[in-house]
Amino acid sequence: MEEETKHDLVKIIASAILLGIAIAIEKASSLPIWANLLIYLVPYFIVGFETIKEALENIVHGEIFDEDFLMFVATVGALAIGFIPGGEPQFAEAVFVMLFFQLGELFEGIAEGKSEKSIEALMEIRPDYAYIEKGGKTEKVNPEVVEVGDIMVIAPGQKVPMDGVIIEGKTSLNTVAITGESVPRKVAEEDVILSGCVNINGTVRAKVTKKFEDSTVAKIIDLVKNASEQKSKSEKFITKFSKIYTPIVVIAAVLFAVIPPLISGDFLGSFSTWLLRALTFLVVSCPCALVISVPLAFFGGIGGASKKGILIKGSNHVDSLAKIGTVVFDKTGTLTEGVFEVVAIHPEIFDENKLLHLAAHVERYSSHPIAISLKSAYENEDDDCSVTEVEEFAGQGVKAKVNDDVVYVGNYKLMEKLGVQWKNCEKSGTIVHVAINGEYFGHIIISDKIKADSKNAVGKIKQDRIKTIMLTGDHMDVAKDVAGELSINEYYAELLPQDKVTKIEEIIKEKLPKSNVAFVGDGINDAPVIARADVGIAMGAIGSDAAIEAADVILMEDKTSKIAEAIRIAKRTIKIAEENIIFAIAIKIIVLILAAFGYAPMWLAVFADVGVTVLAVLNSMRALK
Secondary structure (H helix, E strand, C coil), X not given: CCHHHHHHHHHHHHHHHHHHHHHHHHHHCCCCHHHHHXXXXXXXXXXXXXXXXXHHHHHHCCCCCCHHHHHHHHHHHHHHHHHCCCCCCCHHHHHHHHHHHHHHHHHHHHHHHHHHHHHHHHHCCCCCCEEEEECCEEEEECHHHCCCCCEEEECCCCECCCCEEEEECCEEEECXXXXXXXXXXXXXXXXXXXXXXXXXXXXEEEEECCCHHHCHHHHHHHHHHHHHHCCCHHXXXXXXXXHHHHHHHHHHHHHHHHHHHHHHCCHHHHHHHHHHHHHHHHHHCCCHHHHHHHHHHHHHHHHHHHHCCEEECCHHHHHHHHCEEEEEEECCCCCEEEEEEEEEEEECCCCHHHHHHHHHXXXXXXXXXXXXXXXXXXXXXXXXXXXXXXXXXXXXXXXXXXXXXXXXXXXXXXXXXXXXXXXXXXXXXXXXXXXXCCEEEEEEEEEEEECCCHHHHHHHHHHCCCEEEEECCCCHHHHHHHHHHXXXXXXXXXXXXXXXXXXXXXXXXXXXCCCEEXXXXXXXXXXXXXXXXXXXXXXXXXXXXXXHHHCCEEECCCCCHHHHHHHHHHHHHHHHHHHHHHHHHHHHHHHXXXXXXXXXXXXXXXXHHHHHHHHHHHHHHHHHC
């Protein structure tokens, strides 16, 4: 237990004991009213000093209408009511109100502390140092001074300080802080490693690929810290509500204390009764249960999602996630592995090897997955062929001059653009056509494997009655096969990057009222679509920086099933916030009505404020799990 919490607990216990003693003295003796007041003021000031001080400071600064002010006015009024003609002393009740209020503040602080510690635990993924090779020696340095290209040495038990690529050694990494996945990931030479992971069992040397401020761990910390700045609709409503509501309540309480006695014709005789009711009304009406518990629910939901490797950039995106009615997927790298391989070669003139040889040379300078698969299939890339005049046709293919031949490699659209008669293929996969000097020379079939997690992901999303759509630039037959295997509701194929933006806009126009459209992608080409969707979701573990920057939600682990989990976390968070709103308002309305008719003692008023706040805050804590 922290020192401040211990100190507050001691004050509450001491005040409670002294209150008991004061009640006993009052009942056992016949002291004058002012003497009893002095006795009760001791426990009152012990437990209420900080609240009184805060209320007075806020009044000086013009910030009058807050919970400290309401408690101060209510308790001072209760202490003074015995000195009004016809008024019964309420000393014990005044101390009890302040005591219960402080007890509620204590529980609230403990609950908030647990929530903050949960987020702070996530912040511990930040590395404190890095070991860098310089001049044949290893130096311990601050991660923020490390440059791209530096060689870092990571021993077992150490955190990976920056994103990098292993150049020597192999090991297993604990990635739970980044991805939420507890199973260690094996890595070796040429594998990418992310900052924030923990090296388990082998020393590795890795080349730094990103500065610390651009690294994965820095982005996670920044996103989680700043998520609370973007308020949800519920939070914005509560903030505006409390600013208008609290002054109205204070004015209503004043009128409540004055008008009924004036109407009754016996002002002095009935004023104390109505003043007590007004003070009770004032305590009940404090909106702190809503002001504290609703933001805390969203804070907890974002923190809980972070533990699962799901980064939500703000409370407003929690709102948006909970209302998703359609999820639109990119295909390659999202639903499929994005690792293509040549599965068939169908030449028209040359033999298979020569057709593959020419296609691989044309794609020599491309980093597209299809180009990589062609180059991987043809291992003799370093021959004497010259490759010049390379030209790319967006969404269609590539042209290059290989020795003296002009070779075109691409989809059927490129062939039609050239006026070349191409042939289809019944074999499932992406068809790469090859034309040389304006003549069709055959095609190569490249296949992409569906991720093991994709079917489960689509199934979970559809269980929540959410429509699924797939967009791809791939051939229609390939799209049909993938959509069929995954039971996706709709699919659109052979789309250029700009076509995907147009299609997502059409989908958004056709969506149901009060529902959102999410787009899930991973590549740099997906960034415009991610930005255009109501909710942009990036596959962060493998995604491009552009996609991550554009996204509202980032899945750190390469699992599409996290989408359904993110939606369910958002819905649960919204439900908890709504429970708090309904519960707090309902209790307050009931007790306010009772107070108006004189059936609500001061202790019940305190429960309607502090007790409800504690229960609502504890309910908000559920969002963390």
